[in-house]
Amino acid sequence: MVGRGDGGAHAEKRPNELLGSWFVRSGWSKGELARQVNRRARQLGANHISTDTSRVRRWLDGENPREPIPRILSDLFSERFGCVVAVEDLGLRAPHKPPSASGVDLPWTGPQTVAMISEFSRSDLMLARRGFLGSSLSLAAGPALVEPLQRWLVPAPATPAAEPAAGATPRRPGRLSQPELDLLETTTVMFRTWDAQCGGGLRRKAVVGQLHEVTDLLQEPHPEPTRKRLFKVAAELAELAGWMSYDIGLQPTAQKYFVLALHAAKEAGDKSLGSYVLSSMSRQMIHLGRPDDALELIHLAQYGSRDCAGARTQAMLYAMEARAYANMGQPGKCKRAVRMAEDTFADALDGTEPEPDWIRFFTEAELHGENGHSYRDLARVAGRSPTYATLAEPVMARSVELFAPDREHQRSYALNLIGLASVHLLKEEPEKSAALTREAFGVARKVRSERVNTRIRQTVDTVTRDYAGLPEVADLAEELTAHLPEAAATV
Numbered sequence: 001m002v003g004r005g006d007g008g009a010h011a012e013k014r015p016n017e018l019l020g021s022w023f024v025r026s027g028w029s030k031g032e033l034a035r036q037v038n039r040r041a042r043q044l045g046a047n048h049i050s051t052d053t054s055r056v057r058r059w060l061d062g063e064n065p066r067e068p069i070p071r072i073l074s075d076l077f078s079e080r081f082g083c084v085v086a087v088e089d090l091g092l093r094a095p096h097k098p099p100s101a102s103g104v105d106l107p108w109t110g111p112q113t114v115a116m117i118s119e120f121s122r123s124d125l126m127l128a129r130r131g132f133l134g135s136s137l138s139l140a141a142g143p144a145l146v147e148p149l150q151r152w153l154v155p156a157p158a159t160p161a162a163e164p165a166a167g168a169t170p171r172r173p174g175r176l177s178q179p180e181l182d183l184l185e186t187t188t189v190m191f192r193t194w195d196a197q198c199g200g201g202l203r204r205k206a207v208v209g210q211l212h213e214v215t216d217l218l219q220e221p222h223p224e225p226t227r228k229r230l231f232k233v234a235a236e237l238a239e240l241a242g243w244m245s246y247d248i249g250l251q252p253t254a255q256k257y258f259v260l261a262l263h264a265a266k267e268a269g270d271k272s273l274g275s276y277v278l279s280s281m282s283r284q285m286i287h288l289g290r291p292d293d294a295l296e297l298i299h300l301a302q303y304g305s306r307d308c309a310g311a312r313t314q315a316m317l318y319a320m321e322a323r324a325y326a327n328m329g330q331p332g333k334c335k336r337a338v339r340m341a342e343d344t345f346a347d348a349l350d351g352t353e354p355e356p357d358w359i360r361f362f363t364e365a366e367l368h369g370e371n372g373h374s375y376r377d378l379a380r381v382a383g384r385s386p387t388y389a390t391l392a393e394p395v396m397a398r399s400v401e402l403f404a405p406d407r408e409h410q411r412s413y414a415l416n417l418i419g420l421a422s423v424h425l426l427k428e429e430p431e432k433s434a435a436l437t438r439e440a441f442g443v444a445r446k447v448r449s450e451r452v453n454t455r456i457r458q459t460v461d462t463v464t465r466d467y468a469g470l471p472e473v474a475d476l477a478e479e480l481t482a483h484l485p486e487a488a489a490t491v
Contacts, residue, residue: 013062018091020060022077030056033076040072064092078126104140104259105148110231113263117238118215120256124208124241137252139288145255146296152262152274153304176217181229184214188236189357195240196361196409200247201448207244211237228268235264236358239277246284247411249450254284272313275305276358282320287451291327298324310355311348315341316362319370326377331388334378338371361409365402369416372396376419379426389426396420414443414452421459430467434476437463441483453484 023033030053037056041049046068059065065073070092077085087093106116187210194203214234222230242257258281265274278301285294298321305313322337345367348355375392379385400420403413421436437459444452460480467473 016060016062016091018089019073022081022085022090023060026077026080028080029053030060036076037069037072040075041068075122075126078123083127103138104145104255106259106263108151108154108263108266110267113231113260113267114215114218114234117234117260117264118212118219120260121208121212121215121241124253125205125212137256139252139255141285141288141290141293145293146300149259149262149278149297150300152266152278152300175220176222176226176230181226184233185229188233188240191237191240192357192361193408195244195247196411197407197447199411199447199449199452200244201450204241204244204248207237207241211241231264231268232270232273235261235268235270235273235277238264239273239280239358243280246280246287247449247451249454251284251288255281258284271305271307272309272356273358275301275309275313275317278304279317279320282324286320286323286327289327291324295321295324295328310353310359311344312355312359312362315345315348315367316359316370318344319362319367319374322374323370323377326374327381329378329381331378331382334374338374341367341371361412363402363409365399365406365409365416366412368395368399368402369412369419372399372416372423373419376423376426379423384426386427389423392423393420393427396423410443411447411449411452414440414447414449415455417443418452418455418459421463422455425459425463425466430463430470431472433459433463434470434472437476438479441479444484456480456484 026033028036034051034053034056037051038049041047041051049069051069055065064070070087070090073090073092074085074087077090106112191203191207191210195207211234214230214237218227218230218234238257238261242254242261245251245254245257258277261277262274262281265271265277278297282294282297282301285291285297298317302314302317302321305317309317318337318341322334322341325331325334325337345362345364372392372395375388375395379388379392382388396416396419399416400413403409403416406413417436417440421433421440424430424433424436437456440452440456444456457480460476463473464477
């Protein structure tokens with residue numbers, strides 16, 4: 001007889017050698033594994049599961065348990081060994097390439113998007129602290145990155161809401177109340193504010209945990225308007241998890257979250273949000289020295305949101321287009337994009353157009369910061385051109401001036417301080433560069449951002465190498481060691 005929580009007769013089954021191997025190496029007894037399965041099942045609300053030593057023996061003999069037991073076993077063995085032990089690794093399902101390792105070219109369907117976000121966020125929660133997740137991924141670039149994302153614009157047939165997993169406790173449709181849905185959206189706004197204030201290293205794990213909870217909700221049936229709002233929340237949280245990962249140096253993890261966010265935005269039917277996700281991917285590509293990819297992503301974002309993006313969003317996209325052109329060494333196109341960003345941003349200031357919270361960061365200070373960095377990058381590409389450095393200085397200085405009293409966007413303040421310091425280096429003004437770098441030290445200590453720390457270290461290395469004999473510069477390296485942590489946290 002087959003007990004509750006298991007499925008199928010176990011006659012003529014071959015022993016499950018994969019499960020047996022993990023079980024032997026774990027050092028657990030059958031009774032201990034049964035107790036852990038029962039404990040985890042109760043935590044998941046699956047109170048119908050009651051496992052004992054004889055049932056564990058049947059699994060080892062080749063019987064396949066029903067969900068959620070395979071997932072529970074995957075969790076338990078993953079935690080035991082400190083690496084992802086997928087259900088397939090335990091011999092409990094036919095092997096397939098798991099979504100978390102399948103790169104950028106992913107299926108564009110609602111249920112599979114939910115499954116991919118759920119699996120990836122779950123793996124991240126378990127393993128990111130130990131570094132296993134990031135090391136198991138690789139970055140996509142070039143056509144391998146851009147071509148799959150172009151399907152974001154292809155209309156997809158409607159898909160029914162995902163059914164609960166077999167064996168899961170059924171729940172009534174529409175159990176999520178309006179106040180609960182409002183609270184989910186408010187919590188996402190709060191996380192975004194924390195990121196701007198404190199950097200990506202402080203609350204990343206909380207964001208990933210919230211994202212995983214939202215995917216659990218998306219596996220239940222909901223009315224279509226609720227489903228779309230949940231997908232929008234999932235898209236914003238996945239984008240923020242990607243942004244925080246990018247900020248602390250987990251680049252492959254960041255790209256994966258960005259891709260999943262774009263999938264969720266498509267399911268939400270929110271093209272403006274999708275364009276914002278693509279702009280984040282573009283920033284990452286510029287950071288990684290791939291401006292050609294950055295430009296293609298921005299053009300894809302602009303085309304996809306051409307009939308729905310607000311003026312502030314369009315201005316942000318133009319500013320990122322300018323950054324890409326600057327890094328490609330195309331000054332004419334860069335300057336034109338800068339002008340478009342400025343003109344379009346002016347249209348956003350009339351306040352008549354409602355704007356989503358995710359674009360609220362793109363203030364006048366941010367606009368000047370992006371354009372100042374574009375001119376700075378042109379100067380670098382043009383061999384330390386004094387002309388472009390001179391163009392960059394007043395624009396970047398205005399950004400620093402506007403960010404100085406802003407307590408919410410401390411990371412942006414630090415990045416623009418160090419950006420202005422780099423401009424003064426290009427103008428061969430090391431004393432001013434050193435003074436701004438020292439100012440950046442104090443702001444950097446308030447945030448946990450490896451991106452900020454890395455840019456400060458790069459600037460200090462340059463100024464101390466080139467101008468070590470100046471009194472204003474001589475002690476800068478020692479001050480860096482005293483005032484800045486060696487590395488940001490990666491949780």
